[in-house]
Amino acid sequence: MRHSFMHLIAGLVSCFAFHSAHAISTIPSSGTCAYLITQPVPLGITNFPFTGTGYNVMGTLTFTSGSAGTMSGVFVNVTYKTSDSPSYEHSVIFTNLPFTVSSMTTSNGFSGGYILSASGNAFKTTAPNTPISASLIFNVASVNSGKTLMMQFTGSGPGAGSGVCQF
Numbered sequence: 001m002r003h004s005f006m007h008l009i010a011g012l013v014s015c016f017a018f019h020s021a022h023a024i025s026t027i028p029s030s031g032t033c034a035y036l037i038t039q040p041v042p043l044g045i046t047n048f049p050f051t052g053t054g055y056n057v058m059g060t061l062t063f064t065s066g067s068a069g070t071m072s073g074v075f076v077n078v079t080y081k082t083s084d085s086p087s088y089e090h091s092v093i094f095t096n097l098p099f100t101v102s103s104m105t106t107s108n109g110f111s112g113g114y115i116l117s118a119s120g121n122a123f124k125t126t127a128p129n130t131p132i133s134a135s136l137i138f139n140v141a142s143v144n145s146g147k148t149l150m151m152q153f154t155g156s157g158p159g160a161g162s163g164v165c166q167f
Contacts, residue, residue: 024112025146027101028167029066035059035073037151037163041080049079051089054158061099061116061149061165070096071118071136075158094122094134104139114140115154 039054059073072095078086099118104110115137122134137154149165 025142025144027066027114027140027142028063028146028149030063031167032060032062033149033165033167035061035149035151035163035165037153037161039153039159039161041086045080048082051079052077053080054161055086056163057158057161059094067101069099069101071099072096077124091125092122092132092134093125094120096120097122097134097136099136101140109139112141114142116140116151 036056036058038056042050042053055076055078057073057075059071061069061071063069073093075092077089077091079089080086097118097120099116102115102117104113104115109115117137119133119135122132124130124132135157137157139152139154141150142148143150147167151163151165153159153161
């Protein structure tokens with residue numbers, strides 16, 4: 001029995017030594033993922049209705065290389081109220097905004113992280129539609145063997161928000 005137990009322990013050690021998972025993956029070089037990023041309700045709003053803030057953004061990232069691609073999406077903008085949930089105000093739509101990806105360093109993030117920067121034209125779905133300029137910057141970590149991107153707005157542009165992009 002002792003011999004069998006030792007073989008079991010040796011097998012487990014071997015399994016963990018050769019099959020350990022890697023938490024952070026490299027950024028994808030091709031493919032499209034779908035994302036949903038939720039922005040927090042603004043803290044401390046005292047003037048109601050507080051209008052035109054982002055609520056969430058949904059869309060796609062299409063990678064054409066490990067350092068570039070395009071993104072499309074829809075921001076839902078709302079009016080916050082003192083009672084009940086926010087009400088829809090308008091959307092901001094952007095299509096095929098070019099983005100670049102750069103690696104983070106210890107001076108601007110963490111080892112294994114990335115910065116995704118996108119800019120281009122968009123429009124508000126007001127009557128008539130209103131053209132605007134869009135600039136979005138995300139902190140990104142690739143996990144789940146590159147099948148999931150954890151995303152965080154950097155605070156510039158639309159402000160705080162976090163979510164995932166799933167392949």
